[in-house]
Amino acid sequence: MSSxxxxxxxxxxxxxxxxxxxxxxxxxxxxxxxAGSAKLIQEFVLPIRSGRAWEIQAGNVCRIITPEGPQQVGDLNLWHLHNPKERFWAARTRQLQRAHVSVYDRLWSTLPYLRSMCTITGDSLSDYGVDKEGGRVHDLLGTRCDPYVNKMLSGKYFDYHCHSNLVRAIEPYGLQESDVHDVLNVFQSTGLNDKDQYFMKTCPAVAGSYFEFFAEIDLLCALSTCPGGDLSKAMWGEGSEGEDPNMDPTLECCRPLKVEVWELPEESLKDWKHFTAEKYEGSHGLPKV
Ligand SMILES: [Zn+2]
Known part of the structure:
Protein backbone atom coordinates (compact mmCIF):
# COMPACT_ATOMS: atom_id res chain seq x y z
CA MET A 1 0.00 0.00 0.00
CA SER A 2 1.40 3.39 -0.95
CA SER A 3 1.38 5.81 1.98
CA ALA A 35 16.63 44.85 -9.07
CA GLY A 36 15.39 48.36 -8.33
CA SER A 37 12.90 48.94 -11.17
CA ALA A 38 10.00 49.19 -8.70
CA LYS A 39 9.26 52.51 -6.96
CA LEU A 40 9.06 52.71 -3.18
CA ILE A 41 5.79 54.54 -2.43
CA GLN A 42 5.33 53.91 1.30
CA GLU A 43 7.55 52.84 4.18
CA PHE A 44 7.32 52.92 7.94
CA VAL A 45 8.80 51.24 10.97
CA LEU A 46 6.49 49.52 13.41
CA PRO A 47 7.83 49.94 16.97
CA ILE A 48 7.88 47.02 19.37
CA ARG A 49 4.54 45.89 20.79
CA SER A 50 2.50 48.03 18.44
CA GLY A 51 0.11 47.67 15.52
CA ARG A 52 -0.49 49.62 12.36
CA ALA A 53 -2.79 49.34 9.35
CA TRP A 54 -2.07 50.48 5.81
CA GLU A 55 -3.56 50.29 2.33
CA ILE A 56 -2.13 48.57 -0.73
CA GLN A 57 -3.48 48.96 -4.23
CA ALA A 58 -3.90 45.87 -6.39
CA GLY A 59 -0.71 45.33 -8.37
CA ASN A 60 1.57 46.75 -5.68
CA VAL A 61 4.05 44.72 -3.68
CA CYS A 62 4.44 44.82 0.10
CA ARG A 63 7.60 43.79 1.91
CA ILE A 64 7.82 43.12 5.67
CA ILE A 65 11.38 43.33 7.00
CA THR A 66 13.22 42.68 10.25
CA PRO A 67 15.44 45.77 10.05
CA GLU A 68 17.42 45.37 13.24
CA GLY A 69 17.43 41.66 13.78
CA PRO A 70 18.15 39.29 15.12
CA GLN A 71 14.47 38.29 15.29
CA GLN A 72 10.89 39.47 15.57
CA VAL A 73 7.55 37.86 14.76
CA GLY A 74 4.76 39.80 13.02
CA ASP A 75 1.04 38.97 13.03
CA LEU A 76 -0.66 39.90 9.76
CA ASN A 77 -4.35 40.47 8.95
CA LEU A 78 -5.80 41.32 5.51
CA TRP A 79 -9.15 42.70 4.36
CA HIS A 80 -10.53 43.71 0.98
CA LEU A 81 -10.05 47.46 1.18
CA HIS A 82 -13.58 48.22 -0.09
CA ASN A 83 -15.43 45.45 1.77
CA PRO A 84 -13.96 44.34 5.10
CA LYS A 85 -16.41 41.42 5.30
CA GLU A 86 -14.01 39.79 2.86
CA ARG A 87 -10.94 38.98 4.90
CA PHE A 88 -8.07 36.54 5.08
CA TRP A 89 -9.10 32.92 5.71
CA ALA A 90 -6.19 31.20 7.44
CA ALA A 91 -7.76 27.74 7.71
CA ARG A 92 -8.66 27.43 4.02
CA THR A 93 -5.27 28.84 3.04
CA ARG A 94 -3.69 26.10 5.18
CA GLN A 95 -5.62 23.51 3.14
CA LEU A 96 -5.25 25.02 -0.31
CA GLN A 97 -1.57 25.90 0.15
CA ARG A 98 0.17 24.56 3.25
CA ALA A 99 0.52 25.14 6.99
CA HIS A 100 3.66 27.27 6.55
CA VAL A 101 3.66 29.48 3.48
CA SER A 102 6.37 30.76 1.18
CA VAL A 103 6.97 31.93 -2.39
CA TYR A 104 4.12 31.20 -4.88
CA ASP A 105 1.63 30.45 -2.08
CA ARG A 106 -1.55 32.52 -2.14
CA LEU A 107 -3.50 33.90 0.79
CA TRP A 108 -7.24 33.25 0.32
CA SER A 109 -10.32 35.17 1.40
CA THR A 110 -13.36 34.09 3.38
CA LEU A 111 -16.79 33.01 2.09
CA PRO A 112 -18.80 33.94 0.18
CA TYR A 113 -15.87 35.41 -1.75
CA LEU A 114 -13.04 32.82 -1.79
CA ARG A 115 -10.37 34.30 -3.98
CA SER A 116 -6.67 34.98 -3.88
CA MET A 117 -6.02 38.19 -1.94
CA CYS A 118 -2.27 38.17 -2.54
CA THR A 119 0.55 35.94 -3.76
CA ILE A 120 3.84 35.57 -1.94
CA THR A 121 6.73 36.71 -4.14
CA GLY A 122 9.70 36.89 -1.77
CA ASP A 123 10.89 35.08 1.34
CA SER A 124 14.48 35.30 2.52
CA LEU A 125 13.79 32.36 4.88
CA SER A 126 12.58 30.06 2.11
CA ASP A 127 15.62 27.80 2.61
CA TYR A 128 14.72 27.20 6.28
CA GLY A 129 12.67 24.17 5.25
CA VAL A 130 11.97 21.88 8.19
CA ASP A 131 14.33 21.91 11.16
CA LYS A 132 15.29 18.92 13.30
CA GLU A 133 12.37 19.44 15.67
CA GLY A 134 9.93 19.66 12.78
CA GLY A 135 9.58 23.44 12.91
CA ARG A 136 8.81 25.45 9.79
CA VAL A 137 8.52 29.19 9.28
CA HIS A 138 5.66 31.67 8.42
CA ASP A 139 3.02 29.93 10.49
CA LEU A 140 -0.62 29.25 9.68
CA LEU A 141 -1.10 26.56 12.35
CA GLY A 142 -1.54 28.99 15.21
CA THR A 143 -3.15 32.36 15.65
CA ARG A 144 -2.48 35.68 17.37
CA CYS A 145 -1.71 36.04 21.07
CA ASP A 146 -4.58 37.69 22.93
CA PRO A 147 -5.45 39.10 26.34
CA TYR A 148 -8.25 36.61 26.96
CA VAL A 149 -6.10 33.49 26.81
CA ASN A 150 -3.39 35.35 28.69
CA LYS A 151 -5.78 36.20 31.54
CA MET A 152 -7.09 32.63 31.56
CA LEU A 153 -3.65 31.06 31.70
CA SER A 154 -1.63 33.57 33.73
CA GLY A 155 -4.30 35.52 35.64
CA LYS A 156 -2.74 38.77 34.45
CA TYR A 157 -3.94 41.68 32.36
CA PHE A 158 -1.83 42.76 29.40
CA ASP A 159 -3.02 45.22 26.72
CA TYR A 160 -0.35 44.80 24.04
CA HIS A 161 -0.93 41.32 22.67
CA CYS A 162 -1.15 40.99 18.88
CA HIS A 163 -4.96 40.83 19.05
CA SER A 164 -5.07 44.17 20.92
CA ASN A 165 -2.38 45.72 18.72
CA LEU A 166 -4.49 44.83 15.67
CA VAL A 167 -7.65 46.22 17.33
CA ARG A 168 -5.91 49.58 17.86
CA ALA A 169 -4.40 49.48 14.35
CA ILE A 170 -7.74 49.19 12.51
CA GLU A 171 -9.72 51.59 14.69
CA PRO A 172 -8.87 54.60 12.41
CA TYR A 173 -10.39 52.64 9.48
CA GLY A 174 -13.73 52.21 11.26
CA LEU A 175 -13.11 48.53 12.01
CA GLN A 176 -13.40 46.96 15.42
CA GLU A 177 -12.35 44.00 17.54
CA SER A 178 -14.69 41.57 15.75
CA ASP A 179 -12.94 42.37 12.45
CA VAL A 180 -9.63 40.99 13.74
CA HIS A 181 -9.17 37.43 12.51
CA ASP A 182 -6.76 34.51 12.49
CA VAL A 183 -3.38 35.73 11.34
CA LEU A 184 -0.42 34.74 9.27
CA ASN A 185 2.45 34.62 11.76
CA VAL A 186 5.23 36.08 9.62
CA PHE A 187 8.76 34.94 10.57
CA GLN A 188 7.32 32.56 13.21
CA SER A 189 8.67 29.00 13.42
CA THR A 190 6.14 26.42 14.62
CA GLY A 191 5.13 22.81 14.30
CA LEU A 192 3.21 19.95 15.89
CA ASN A 193 5.01 17.69 18.38
CA ASP A 194 4.65 13.92 18.71
CA LYS A 195 1.49 14.46 20.80
CA ASP A 196 0.03 16.55 17.96
CA GLN A 197 0.40 19.69 20.10
CA TYR A 198 1.36 23.10 18.76
CA PHE A 199 4.86 24.36 19.55
CA MET A 200 6.63 27.65 18.85
CA LYS A 201 10.37 28.05 18.47
CA THR A 202 12.70 31.02 18.52
CA CYS A 203 12.19 33.03 15.35
CA PRO A 204 14.96 32.32 12.79
CA ALA A 205 14.87 35.76 11.12
CA VAL A 206 18.04 37.87 11.09
CA ALA A 207 18.64 41.55 10.36
CA GLY A 208 17.30 42.18 6.86
CA SER A 209 15.09 39.10 6.61
CA TYR A 210 12.03 39.83 4.50
CA PHE A 211 8.66 38.45 3.42
CA GLU A 212 7.07 39.93 0.33
CA PHE A 213 3.67 39.64 -1.33
CA PHE A 214 1.89 40.93 -4.44
CA ALA A 215 -1.60 42.37 -3.88
CA GLU A 216 -4.13 40.71 -6.19
CA ILE A 217 -6.91 43.05 -4.97
CA ASP A 218 -6.96 46.38 -3.12
CA LEU A 219 -6.04 45.50 0.45
CA LEU A 220 -6.21 46.89 3.93
CA CYS A 221 -3.40 45.25 5.87
CA ALA A 222 -2.64 45.34 9.59
CA LEU A 223 0.47 44.09 11.33
CA SER A 224 1.39 43.62 14.98
CA THR A 225 4.90 43.41 16.36
CA CYS A 226 4.28 40.48 18.70
CA PRO A 227 4.98 41.31 22.37
CA GLY A 228 6.71 37.93 22.56
CA GLY A 229 9.32 39.37 20.17
CA ASP A 230 11.32 36.44 18.87
CA LEU A 231 9.36 33.98 21.07
CA SER A 232 12.56 32.80 22.74
CA LYS A 233 10.90 33.13 26.16
CA ALA A 234 7.61 31.67 27.32
CA MET A 235 4.68 34.02 26.90
CA TRP A 236 2.31 32.33 29.29
CA GLY A 237 2.42 31.48 32.98
CA GLU A 238 4.13 32.69 36.09
CA GLY A 239 6.85 35.27 35.56
CA SER A 240 6.34 35.44 31.80
CA GLU A 241 4.75 38.87 31.80
CA GLY A 242 4.29 41.76 34.15
CA GLU A 243 1.39 44.19 34.34
CA ASP A 244 3.69 46.96 33.13
CA PRO A 245 4.56 46.24 29.47
CA ASN A 246 7.93 47.90 30.01
CA MET A 247 8.87 45.67 32.93
CA ASP A 248 8.67 42.09 31.78
CA PRO A 249 11.33 39.57 30.84
CA THR A 250 10.22 39.12 27.21
CA LEU A 251 10.85 42.82 26.46
CA GLU A 252 14.50 42.18 25.59
CA CYS A 253 13.32 39.79 22.84
CA CYS A 254 11.35 42.55 21.05
CA ARG A 255 12.44 44.44 17.95
CA PRO A 256 10.70 46.65 15.38
CA LEU A 257 9.48 45.58 11.96
CA LYS A 258 9.63 47.63 8.78
CA VAL A 259 6.99 47.74 6.06
CA GLU A 260 7.59 48.89 2.49
CA VAL A 261 5.07 49.21 -0.36
CA TRP A 262 6.38 49.17 -3.93
CA GLU A 263 4.75 50.23 -7.19
CA LEU A 264 5.78 48.13 -10.17
CA PRO A 265 6.55 49.45 -13.65
CA GLU A 266 3.36 49.30 -15.70
CA GLU A 267 4.87 47.02 -18.34
CA SER A 268 5.69 44.41 -15.69
CA LEU A 269 1.94 43.94 -15.05
CA LYS A 270 0.93 43.23 -18.65
CA ASP A 271 0.94 39.44 -18.11
CA TRP A 272 -0.91 39.64 -14.78
CA LYS A 273 -3.79 37.17 -14.84
CA HIS A 274 -6.38 38.32 -12.34
CA PHE A 275 -7.75 35.45 -10.27
CA THR A 276 -10.97 34.01 -11.64
CA ALA A 277 -12.73 30.76 -10.84
CA GLU A 278 -16.12 29.10 -11.10
CA LYS A 279 -18.34 30.84 -8.58
CA TYR A 280 -21.06 29.17 -6.48
CA GLU A 281 -24.31 31.01 -7.05
CA GLY A 282 -26.67 28.56 -5.37
CA SER A 283 -28.84 29.15 -2.32
CA HIS A 284 -27.50 26.45 0.03
CA GLY A 285 -30.67 24.40 -0.46
CA LEU A 286 -32.89 27.25 0.65
CA PRO A 287 -35.58 28.61 -1.69
CA LYS A 288 -34.20 31.34 -3.93
CA VAL A 289 -35.78 34.71 -3.28
ZN1 LIG B 1 1.69 37.92 19.41
Missing part, protein backbone atom coordinates in the same frame (compact mmCIF):
# COMPACT_ATOMS: atom_id res chain seq x y z
CA UNK A 4 2.30 8.68 -0.35
CA UNK A 5 -0.93 8.12 -2.25
CA UNK A 6 -2.93 8.06 1.01
CA UNK A 7 -1.30 11.24 2.33
CA UNK A 8 -1.09 13.25 -0.85
CA UNK A 9 -2.46 16.79 -0.68
CA UNK A 10 -6.25 16.85 -0.54
CA UNK A 11 -6.36 19.92 -2.75
CA UNK A 12 -4.31 19.36 -5.89
CA UNK A 13 -3.00 21.97 -8.29
CA UNK A 14 -2.97 20.99 -11.96
CA UNK A 15 -2.04 22.81 -15.16
CA UNK A 16 -4.72 25.28 -16.10
CA UNK A 17 -6.57 24.69 -12.80
CA UNK A 18 -7.65 27.39 -10.33
CA UNK A 19 -4.73 26.66 -7.99
CA UNK A 20 -2.06 26.95 -10.65
CA UNK A 21 0.27 29.94 -10.22
CA UNK A 22 2.02 31.67 -13.12
CA UNK A 23 5.51 31.36 -11.65
CA UNK A 24 7.19 33.30 -14.46
CA UNK A 25 4.98 36.32 -13.74
CA UNK A 26 5.68 36.30 -9.99
CA UNK A 27 9.40 35.73 -10.58
CA UNK A 28 9.37 38.86 -12.75
CA UNK A 29 7.53 40.75 -9.97
CA UNK A 30 10.15 39.71 -7.44
CA UNK A 31 12.87 40.80 -9.85
CA UNK A 32 11.34 44.31 -10.02
CA UNK A 33 11.71 44.89 -6.28
CA UNK A 34 15.11 43.24 -5.94
Missing amino acids: SRLTQAAYQSFPGGPLEVDRAFYDAVAQCTS
